[in-house]
Every structure is written in structure tokens, then in C-alpha cells.
Amino acid sequence: MACSKYTLTNTGSSIVNFSYQRCDDAMWEYQVELNPNQNKNIWLLNTTYSSAFPNSIVLVNLGPFPPIGPTPTPTATATNTPTPTATPTNTPTNTATNTQTPTNTATNTQTPTNTPTNTQTGTPTGTPTGTPAETPTNTPTNTPSVTATNTPTNTPSVTATNTPSVTATQTSTPTPTHSKVAFTVYSGTTNDSACGQYNSSITVYGDNSSFDLCQNFSNVSSGPATIDMTGFIQNNARVAQLNSTGNVVGSVTLCATLTPTPTVTPTNTQTPTHTPTTTPTRSYYQYSLGTGGTSSDACIDYGSAPNTIYGTVAGGPGPNIGEFLYYNSSLTTPVANGYYSNGTAVFNVTGGVGQVTSVNPSGCP
Numbered sequence: 001m002a003c004s005k006y007t008l009t010n011t012g013s014s015i016v017n018f019s020y021q022r023c024d025d026a027m028w029e030y031q032v033e034l035n036p037n038q039n040k041n042i043w044l045l046n047t048t049y050s051s052a053f054p055n056s057i058v059l060v061n062l063g064p065f066p067p068i069g070p071t072p073t074p075t076a077t078a079t080n081t082p083t084p085t086a087t088p089t090n091t092p093t094n095t096a097t098n099t100q101t102p103t104n105t106a107t108n109t110q111t112p113t114n115t116p117t118n119t120q121t122g123t124p125t126g127t128p129t130g131t132p133a134e135t136p137t138n139t140p141t142n143t144p145s146v147t148a149t150n151t152p153t154n155t156p157s158v159t160a161t162n163t164p165s166v167t168a169t170q171t172s173t174p175t176p177t178h179s180k181v182a183f184t185v186y187s188g189t190t191n192d193s194a195c196g197q198y199n200s201s202i203t204v205y206g207d208n209s210s211f212d213l214c215q216n217f218s219n220v221s222s223g224p225a226t227i228d229m230t231g232f233i234q235n236n237a238r239v240a241q242l243n244s245t246g247n248v249v250g251s252v253t254l255c256a257t258l259t260p261t262p263t264v265t266p267t268n269t270q271t272p273t274h275t276p277t278t279t280p281t282r283s284y285y286q287y288s289l290g291t292g293g294t295s296s297d298a299c300i301d302y303g304s305a306p307n308t309i310y311g312t313v314a315g316g317p318g319p320n321i322g323e324f325l326y327y328n329s330s331l332t333t334p335v336a337n338g339y340y341s342n343g344t345a346v347f348n349v350t351g352g353v354g355q356v357t358s359v360n361p362s363g364c365p
Contacts, residue, residue: 001045005062008042010034012056014282017317019342021048023065028344030213031317052286052308180205180221181214185233194232194239195255204233204246211235212321212359213345217246238321251348251358254322284329285311287319289340289347298341299364309335319347324354 003023010016017031023043034040034057042049043065051057184201188194205221206214217233217240218225229246232239234255241249287309290302301307310326311319319325325335325347334354340347346363347356 001047003043003065004046005065006042006044006049007060007062008034008040009058009060010036010038010056011058012036012053014056015317016051016053016056017285018049018051018053018057020044020050027207030208030342030344031210033209033317050288052288180207180218181209182221183211183214183217183233183235185235188232188234191232191239191241191253192256194234195237197234208361210316210318210320211238211240212252212318213361214240215248215361217242217248219246248361251346251360251363252321253358282313284326284331285313285317285319286329287311287325287342289319289342291335292339292341295339295341295346295348295360295363298339298346299343302341302343302364309340319356319359321347321356321359323356325349325356326354 008018013036015036016034018034019028019030019032020042021028021044023045026045028048029042032040049059182203182205185204186194186197186201187199188196193199204217204219206217208214217229219227219229225246228244229242230244232241234240237255238252239255240252243249288302288306289309290298290300290304290306292298292301309319310329310331312323312331314320314323319340324331325340327333327335334352335349337350337352338348340349340356341364344362344364346360348358348360349355350357
């Protein structure tokens with residue numbers, strides 16, 4: 001697919017987010033945050049940009065990427081070709097002067113280049129008196145050898161050189177760096193050992209700013225994992241199972257100790273305390289999600305008739321595991337149990353209070 005470069009500006013007073021498919025490696029970037037008055041350049045595959053905040057984001061298309069380079073070079077070759085035609089006219093003057101007596105005329109040959117007429121007048125006068133036999137022998141031998149060699153050699157060498165050098169240079173430019181996001185985690189061979197934090201914490205690097213939505217983790221900040229990543233990792237009571245290359249197996253879930261968190265309801269009581277600080281920024285996140293009784297139904301529904309769903313702001317844009325989803329922006333009507341999808345990840349809501357209890361970051365085919 002073709003690529004374009006875009007500039008995005010958040011003209012609103014609150015954080016917004018958008019999603020797109022990167023140009024360099026076709027990876028999806030979901031729910032990328034854009035702060036108020038922030039500008040951001042992105043390189044994307046055409047038609048892959050989407051946002052739930054079109055009124056707050058000013059989108060400027062800077063045209064196709066990489067840009068089409070100028071190719072005005074061929075005009076230079078046309079001006080070079082007439083030059084070689086001037087040289088063949090000089091070659092006959094040398095042959096004419098050699099016709100005279102071989103010894104004396106060699107020194108005169110350098111000077112008469114400016115006046116070709118003089119050299120030819122001297123030939124008929126001097127030759128008949130001295131040596132008539134030598135004149136016919138020298139003339140035919142020198143003429144063809146000099147003329148034939150010089151004329152064809154000069155013409156092709158000038159024309160072929162200049163054309164290809166300008167066009168090929170600009171291809172390697174579009175390599176925007178995509179560094180991974182660092183997470184401090186506890187690892188273990190089982191779900192319980194990772195949640196129990198029996199081992200010291202380590203740092204791993206994911207391919208998304210949200211731990212729940214990462215599809216791959218690595219032990220190094222760039223490139224694939226250099227060790228066997230098989231096992232479980234836990235970050236803020238969210239646990240993911242990895243295979244040997246660091247890919248997430250199945251869904252990211254909550255640690256067992258955090259499952260009975262309908263006690264999260266008291267956070268609604270604490271909201272009035274934080275209201276003076278939080279309200280100017282935002283009080284909820286808005287998502288466009290497909291819904292269904294199975295993960296497959298939710299993925300299909302996202303492509304045909306997605307629903308507007310609202311979420312809490314505690315963990316940043318997501319949805320994130322452990323957070324709650326609602327049908328209204330005042331966050332008073334929790335969504336029904338079932339599966340919800342943004343077209344790539346699948347979120348499972350259980351417990352009857354709208355809480356996301358597991359996330360499969362690559363649940364849609």
C-alpha cells in the first residue's frame with residue numbers, strides 16, 4: 001500500500017487518542033495519546049488512520065512518502081553531444097600537412113592549426129619539383145587511419161555517465177525509529193509464582209505503551225529477544241504468559257488476589273476529592289468497540305457496527321484490564337458481561353459490574 005506523512009495537532013483542552021498502521025513495518029499503533037496543543041508527525045499506510053476525537057484533532061496530509069524526486073537530468077546530455085563533432089574537423093588538417101616532406105613539415109604542423117587553408121596551398125607547389133614518387137604513397141596511408149579512430153570513440157563516453165546518479169539516492173530515508181516501552185515485571189514459571197513476586201523484579205520491553213495490549217515482549221530494548229522468554233510475567237497485578245520468542249499466549253489476566261475487586265466501587269466516592277484537579281483534563285475515555293457473546297462476534301461487530309463505550313481514566317487510554325466500561329459518559333451504567341473488541345484486541349467483561357477481567361491483545365484474526 002502507498003504511504004503518506006501526516007501532521008496531527010490537538011486543538012482541544014483534553015488528551016485525545018488515535019490509531020494508525022505504521023508505514024515502515026505495517027505494525028498497528030493503537031490509542032496513541034496526543035496532549036492539548038501537542039503536534040505529532042506520523043508516517044502511515046493510506047486509509048488506516050482513525051480517531052474517536054475528529055473535532056479535536058487537526059489532520060494535515062503532507063503528501064505521499066517517500067516524496068517523488070525530480071528527474072531533470074536528461075537535458076544535460078543533449079548539450080554535451082554537439083562537442084565531439086567539433087574535433088573531427090581538426091583531424092583532416094593534420095593529414096594534409098604530413099603530405100609534405102616528412103622531415104621539415106613535422107615542426108610546422110603545431111602552428112597552422114588556426115589556418116587550415118595555408119597548409120593545403122603549400123602542398124601542390126613543393127611536391128612536383130622535389131620528389132613526385134613520394135607524394136602518392138604518403139597521402140592514402142595517413143588519411144584513413146587518423147579519421148576512422150577519433151570520430152566514433154568520443155561520442156558514447158560523454159552521453160552514458162550522468163543519468164542514473166540522482167534518482168537512486170533518496171530510497172533509504174524513511175526509517176522512523178520505533179523504540180519499545182520498558183515495563184518492570186515479576187517473572188515466574190507459573191501464573192501464581194509471577195503474581196506472588198517470588199523472584200526479583202526485572203525489566204522487559206513491550207511493543208505497546210499499554211501492558212495489556214502488548215503482543216510481544218523482549219529482554220532488549222530493540223530487536224527480538226536474545227533469551228528464551230517462556231514463562232509468566234506480572235505488572236501491576238496483570239499477568240501474561242509468553243512463549244520462547246516473547247509472544248503473548250492467550251489473554252492477559254488479573255492476578256487471583258485482585259479478582260474480588262468490586263471493592264473498586266469506593267473509588268467513585270473518592271472522585272469528588274480529586275474533581276477540582278482532574279475535571280479540567282478529562283473524566284472518561286471514549287472507545288469505539290464491537291460487542292458479542294464470543295470474541296469472534298465482537299471482532300465482526302467492530303467491522304460492521306461498532307458501539308461507543310466509555311471507560312475510567314485510572315490506567316490511561318485502553319481499555320485496560322481491571323478497569324470498568326460504561327454505556328454512558330457519566331459512568332453510571334456498566335456494560336453487560338461479554339466480549340468487546342477494537343478490531344485487534346479482545347476484552348472480556350465479567351462479574352456484572354462492567355469490569356475488564358482479561359485482555360487478548362491479538363484476539364481478532
